[in-house]
Amino acid sequence: MSKTIKEINEKIKKGAAVVVTAEEMIDIVKASGRKKAAERVDVVTTGTFAPMCSSGVFLNFGHTKPKIKMQKVWLNEIEACAGLAAVDVYLGATQMPWNDPLNEVHPGKFTYGGGHLIEDLVAGKSVRLKAVSYGTDCYPRKEAEASIRLSDINEAVMCNPRNVYQNYNCAVNLSGKTLYTYMGTLKPELGNANYCSAGQLSPLLNDPEYRTIGMGTRIFLGGARGYVVWNGTQHSPCAPRNSKGVPEVPAGTLMVMGDLKEMTQYWVRGASMAGYGATLILGIGIPIPVLDESIAENCGVSDADISCPIVDYSDDYPNATGKVLGSVSYSELKKGSIEIRGKTVPTASLSSYSRALEIANLLKEWITRGEFLIGEPQRPTPGTDSGIKFKSLKTK
Amino acid sequence: MPNKKIVLHFSKNLVKEPIVYKLIKEYNLSFNILKAKILPDEEGIMVMELSGDEKDYKKGIEYLKRSGVSTQPLSKDIGRDEDKCIHCGACVVMCPTQALSVDRKTMKVIFESEKCIACELCIEPCPTKAMRLHF
Numbered sequence: 001m002s003k004t005i006k007e008i009n010e011k012i013k014k015g016a017a018v019v020v021t022a023e024e025m026i027d028i029v030k031a032s033g034r035k036k037a038a039e040r041v042d043v044v045t046t047g048t049f050a051p052m053c054s055s056g057v058f059l060n061f062g063h064t065k066p067k068i069k070m071q072k073v074w075l076n077e078i079e080a081c082a083g084l085a086a087v088d089v090y091l092g093a094t095q096m097p098w099n100d101p102l103n104e105v106h107p108g109k110f111t112y113g114g115g116h117l118i119e120d121l122v123a124g125k126s127v128r129l130k131a132v133s134y135g136t137d138c139y140p141r142k143e144a145e146a147s148i149r150l151s152d153i154n155e156a157v158m159c160n161p162r163n164v165y166q167n168y169n170c171a172v173n174l175s176g177k178t179l180y181t182y183m184g185t186l187k188p189e190l191g192n193a194n195y196c197s198a199g200q201l202s203p204l205l206n207d208p209e210y211r212t213i214g215m216g217t218r219i220f221l222g223g224a225r226g227y228v229v230w231n232g233t234q235h236s237p238c239a240p241r242n243s244k245g246v247p248e249v250p251a252g253t254l255m256v257m258g259d260l261k262e263m264t265q266y267w268v269r270g271a272s273m274a275g276y277g278a279t280l281i282l283g284i285g286i287p288i289p290v291l292d293e294s295i296a297e298n299c300g301v302s303d304a305d306i307s308c309p310i311v312d313y314s315d316d317y318p319n320a321t322g323k324v325l326g327s328v329s330y331s332e333l334k335k336g337s338i339e340i341r342g343k344t345v346p347t348a349s350l351s352s353y354s355r356a357l358e359i360a361n362l363l364k365e366w367i368t369r370g371e372f373l374i375g376e377p378q379r380p381t382p383g384t385d386s387g388i389k390f391k392s393l394k395t396k
Numbered sequence: 397m398p399n400k401k402i403v404l405h406f407s408k409n410l411v412k413e414p415i416v417y418k419l420i421k422e423y424n425l426s427f428n429i430l431k432a433k434i435l436p437d438e439e440g441i442m443v444m445e446l447s448g449d450e451k452d453y454k455k456g457i458e459y460l461k462r463s464g465v466s467t468q469p470l471s472k473d474i475g476r477d478e479d480k481c482i483h484c485g486a487c488v489v490m491c492p493t494q495a496l497s498v499d500r501k502t503m504k505v506i507f508e509s510e511k512c513i514a515c516e517l518c519i520e521p522c523p524t525k526a527m528r529l530h531f
Contacts, residue, residue: 049482051523107520184486185521192489269482271523281482281523336498348489350523352482353503 001039002292005212008042009373017042019287019367021360022206022299029300038296043367043374046203047220047285047359050196050351051271053182054162054233055280056092057118057260060154061129061146063087069139070131074098078117082131086139090159093118093280106275107180113278116270118158121150122222123265156260158222162232164284166204166252167308170195170328170347172340175314180275184350186313193310193338193345198356199303199330203286204252206299208245209384210237212288214377219256220285220363223267225372226258228286231381236390245384246301248327249309252381256284267359285359287367289374303330310340320392399447401430401470401513402457406440410464416442423456424448430513443470443514473514473530476507480526487518487527 011017018041020028025044029037059080061070064087073082073089077097080089095114102108120127131144150156171183171194179186184194199205207213217228232253239251267283290296309324316323328338333347366372382388406415419425425448434440446453460467483504488496495511496518498504518527 050484109520111525184523185490187489194486194489269524272525273523274520279523334500334503336500346489348487349485349503352484354483357503 001035003042003289004291005289005374005376008289011042012367012370012373015368015370017367019043019045019364021357021364022046022201022288022301023357023360025296025299026200026302029297034293034297034300037300038290038293041290041296041299044206044288044290044299045285045360045363045367046198046201046206046288047283047356047363048164048198048202048351049267049283049355049359050198050281051182051273051279052160052163052282052284053094053279055118055158055160055282056090056114057121058155058157058159059089059091061087061089061148062152062154064141064144064146066141067139068131068133068141068144069136070144071133072131074130075127076112076117076120077128078114091117094277096278103275108275110272110274110276110278113270113272115278115280116272118260118280119265119268119270121156122260122263122268124149124151150261157257158226158260158263159229159255159257160282161255162234162253163256163282164203164232164254164286165197165250166202166208167247167306168196168250169311169317170308170333171313171317172310172325172345173314174312179313180273181313182273182276182279183313184348185274190340190343190345193333193340193347194350195308195330195333195347196350197306197308197330198351198353199306199334200301201353201356201360203284203288204254205246205306206301207286207288207295208241208247208298208301210252210381211295212291212377213254213286214381215379216375216377217286218373218375219258219287220283220359220366221256221258221263222260222282222284223264224258224262226256227375228254228377228381229257230255230379234390235382236388237381237383237386238388239390241384242305242307244301244305245298246306248307254381283355283359285363287363287372287374303334306330308333399445400453401443401445403468403470404442404444404460405466405468406434406442407464408439410440413463415460415463415465416444419456419459423459424452425456431515470514473509474512474516474518475509475528475530477526477528480524481505482524482526484523486521486523490517490521492517
């Protein structure tokens with residue numbers, strides 16, 4: 001038996017679609033099998049709420065009088081990339097103010113960066129804009145300053161080159177000193193093990209071969225409706241997978257886009273990783289249309305079926321040795337401690353499972369009420385047969 | 397039978413005195429040092445939990461005052477900004493007293509302030525700066 005996205009959308013419009021969260025789907029598939037689950041369930045909702053560094057927003061400020069071709073732009077002293085047309089910029093989530101001490105006194109605090117600025121914009125706060133230029137005949141002005149709010153400017157479009165990582169490392173520290181990483185603070189000698197995935201709720205772990213998720217897929221993005229616009233950067237679909245097709249290491253990624261003006265602060269949060277930098281914690285949810293039995297089975301994936309590599313961030317990660325210390329399942333990680341080299345190591349998550357569940361439930365509500373239709377992918381996300389190789393940069 | 401957390405401030409000239417030893421020995425109080433810090437050219441600060449008989453406790457505090465050690469109840473504490481906390485769990489592995497823990501059912505982070513010793517280890521690793529120090 002199989003369904004089409006069109007048929008599922010007709011059901012959604014009538015308020016007749018059966019929508020469950022990826023967490024609820026586990027028991028449904030276990031109890032009634034993949035065949036019955038596929039017949040019964042139309043849509044499975046997923047979610048994730050975690051730091052996503054490769055995020056940012058395109059902004060168009062509108063023209064000043066007289067006009068300026070903004071060559072360098074700062075928002076609350078944070079430089080935005082202005083190498084675009086006159087009043088367009090791209091503001092990245094990890095960018096820091098020009099006068100921030102960074103890691104001069106290690107570990108730096110990174111109290112306010114691009115992610116916080118994006119959160120401030122979403123919260124409706126006023127932000128100080130400064131721009132300089134060299135002046136042209138058509139854009140004579142050389143300097144401009146203004147206080148702007150999100151509602152004052154023409155466009156603010158979030159466009160994130162790499163989000164929703166399909167699986168991620170579990171980070172540990174084998175060295176004798178504390179490490180400050182994007183995976184959080186890692187205490188010496190296996191003091192803790194930090195992981196970052198919603199596991200069984202994570203979007204791409206519920207559709208491991210991207211059968212329903214591609215360019216045009218409508219998603220929950222920062223509290224608003226957004227879209228998948230491409231595969232993400234560093235998309236690595238050919239990574240090793242288990243017998244169920246679930247990647248055992250970080251694999252697929254998505255590029256996503258949405259209107260920042262529609263987003264809410266609760267789902268768009270600036271974050272500071274001590275000694276590392278600033279970033280953005282973002283909520284994303286993706287609905288998976290249950291088109292056939294195999295998709296139903298995939299959505300029945302549980303934390304016990306998903307494992308991730310344990311990586312030493314004191315040597316193997318920074319020096320790209322490719323070595324892993326072992327692998328561990330998310331069900332083990334979620335218990336609070338794991339065994340590594342005979343030592344009991346407490347675990348911590350950087351991804352909020354409770355918030356991910358909130359997203360999956362919200363999306364379920366929207367779809368059940370007929371307010372959110374499934375987007376038909378216009379370009380499939382490159383999959384396991386794409387032959388994509390994960391490249392590294394050779395220096396000379 | 398009081399069981400109180402207090403902050404002791406030792407001036408520079410008192411740092412070498414065996415004050416805590418006497419407090420225990422002569423006033424029959426039991427103690428648990430939660431935090432101790434002596435910095436060059438600065439006073440010493442010690443946060444301790446004192447317990448014992450009510451009378452002994454009062455006498456002990458008087459002794460501290462007589463010796464020039466100023467005391468105050470531990471008013472500095474760590475609070476959590478509920479709006480900022482996203483329930484990730486980054487703080488949990490930093491907490492030495494399990495004041496921060498994860499409810500494994502809901503996967504939410506629980507903060508039990510009565511277990512907190514204000515060591516501040518959770519503040520820096522919190523990505524959203526939800527853990528805060530209050531004076």
